[in-house]
Amino acid sequence: MKKKIRIMKRLIGKKMIVMLLAAAVLCATVLCGCASDGKSRGDAARADGEKEITVAVNSETGTLDPAGSIALTYLSYSVTALDELLTYDENGEIEYRAAESFEVNEDSTVWTFHLREDALWSDGTPVTAEDFLNTIRRALDPASGSGYAVYLFPIKNAEAIYNKEADMDTLGVTAPDDYTLVFYLEESCVYFLDLLRLPVYTPSCAKYADSVSSGWDKDPATSLSNGPFLLKEYVPDQYFVLEKNDYYWNKDEVHLDRIIYRFFDDTQAMASAYETGEVDVAVSLSSAVMELYEGKEDLMVTDQIATRYIYFNLNVEPFDDVKVREAFNLAIDREELCQIIGADTEPTYNLVAKYMVNKTTGERFVDEAGQPFEENVERAQELLAEAGYPDGEGFPVLTYSYPSLEMDSDTAQVIKEQLKENLNIDIELKAQELQANYSSRYAGDFDLCRMNWTADFADPYTYLSMLLSNSTYNCSGICDEEYDALVESSSREQDPEVRFSLLHQAEQRAVGEQFYIIPLYAMKSVNLVNPQITGLRQIPASGALEYRYADISQG
Known part of the structure; x- marks a missing residue:
């Protein structure tokens, strides 16, 4: 009963978010009326006839150097x-x-x-x-x-x-x-x-691209492009501008004159900016937008080839004990979590993205093998007791670090409540600016840390390779020779059926036996797109939107 009451409170809170978002959108529309550059919600093109779109993206993170520390900003830039x-x-x-x-x-x-x-x-x-x-x-x-x-x-x-x-x-x-x-x-x-x-x-011009710290990557004079668009302007923490590259070999297929990427700290501001015509595309929005825009042609909901999960730091006691890691996994109610977080999430028990398809069979990879584990609060309590912490007694207060984004903040609160209720464990919550969260994770400076991985290429290896002992993304101290051998054998295997069997074995060991991570949920991307924009593509590997050959209809 307590759990149902808590879920209802959370769901009511989500309804309030919808109402507040709707009110903010209405207020912004009345106050602003139309956007800058002569554009309005019904007219994506500029008054001077040039074809320009503005895309709202999450706050600035990382470098534009393909050899450097890559995060969301590079991914927005590089695709075009x-x-x-x-x-x-x-x-x-x-x-x-x-x-x-x-x-x-x-x-x-x-x-x-x-x-x-x-x-x-x-x-x-x-x-x-x-x-x-x-x-x-x-x-x-x-x-x-x-x-x-x-x-x-x-x-x-x-x-x-x-x-x-x-x-x-x-x-x-x-x-x-x-x-x-x-x-x-x-x-x-x-x-x-x-x-x-x-x-x-990916290439970087040898004439200018000398190091990740020289600043060449965000200077339009030295940040050269070999793709459809070039960097025209970069204003930190505000926006960057891409213009059509007249030297591009396939320029005749490029229709837009300009793409502006604007940085926003929260999804509500992104949705409001979309409604007022300040932006033409807003991506990765709150699930509340699904309800607000239901039935409207602006709404585009797509599958993300992504998994939201939590890293244990195996160098921090007691996470070096597999029983503790298993207890944490079995004690979390993912169905409840997704009910609270939003309709754009779906429980997952895998590291490999729920929506990733096996190119050989056409089926989802995760559906071709058994679920790695099942939740079981009673067994979780037994495991914790076997590890020396009966009813949570003597368990240290550890910290969960996560980005201070709406979805991650909500997730952190639910995880904290569930661990307290089911294992009598207290964890401290540490919200961080997104770049700070990336940096602390990469440095191994965490107890528990939020992780999100969107596939870089359409193969399960993009996920499973991150847990290899020698992986540059292995931030949690995993060193498992048996796991390494399975993944490395799969890389050499020419028979697709045998290869995928090895990959399934590797995931089962990592996620269902050693419990190196806590998988939480898969996600859909909630996007708002001006209906005048045509020619958008989805990148098959990640599900992200691609604008390189987009156009604006004149109707």
Whole structure:
């Protein structure tokens, strides 16, 4: 009964959020009437005839350097400003971008890419193989802080170079000429083409991109683009502007003149800015928006290939005890959590994203194996007692660190309540600015830490690789030889059925036996999009919106 009352209180609170958001939107509409630059809600184009859209995104985080510390801001920028070698379209077909063709040897250890000779940087100079090498070499310096460096490790000697055990001149990447790039791998890697959309495989102009700390990446004079748009202006904590790149090899297919990304601290402000016409697209909004805009053509709800979960720090007692980690997992009621958090969430018990599809079978990966574990409060209490903390007695007060975003704050409160009610454990809550949360997690400065991972490529390896002992994203001290062996064996396996069986075994060990994480929920992305905008695509790997070939209808 107590639980039902608490859920009802939370749901009533969500209704109040809808009402407050509706009131804020109405107030903003009355006060502002229309947006700047001659645009209004019904007119996405500028008064001067240029095609421009403004996109609301979460607060500024990270660098724009593909070899640096990557977060949300880079992901917004790169999807329209940078061309990778190649990618996959929504039908699973290869879409060539910076490369125009490739060859691979019989055992898939030597990959040769032929670059477009008509590809130019936004200053009109050629994009060459050396620019790709520039990013790779810089990312393999730990001082760059690239979490994606681990995805270079399939390359011969890359891991040894990262660990200062080999010299850079031994790296298995060569440029026989300006327009040929050859990768020599340590061993067969069946998902290598999927990796090519990652930042560390993206070029950075060797003329300017010297280090992650020099500031070249946010200076329009030095932050060159090889994609459809170029960086025109960057104002920290406010916005950045991308303009059409007239040197882009495929410029005739680019219809927008300008994209402005505006930073917002909270989703309510983003939704209000959308309603007043200050922005044309607002992404990753509160679930309250689903109810407010139900039935309206502005509302676009998409599957996120993402998992929200919690990292244990295994270097902090008692999280070095698997019984404690299992108790935490079994004591959390994810159905209740999602009822409270919002309709855009769905319980998950996996690390691999709930909506990720096995490209071989067409089925969701997580549906092809049993659920890693089941919640059981009584068993959780027994495990905690076996670990030496009967009814929570003597359990230290530890801290849960999380970004001070609405969804994460609500989640933290529910987790705190459930652990208190079900295990008689008190945890302290530590809300942090988003960038501070990233930094403390990466430094291992946490007890429990919120983690969210949106797939970088359409393969379960993008998730399972993060728990490898040598992973640059392994922030919690996991060192499991059996797990490492399963994941590494899957990378070499050519038979898709055998390979996915190994990946399922690896996830079961990590999530259902050793309980290295606390999976919480999968998410849908609640977006508002001006109906005049056409040609939007979804990136198959992540589910995020892509604007590079968007247009504005004149009707």
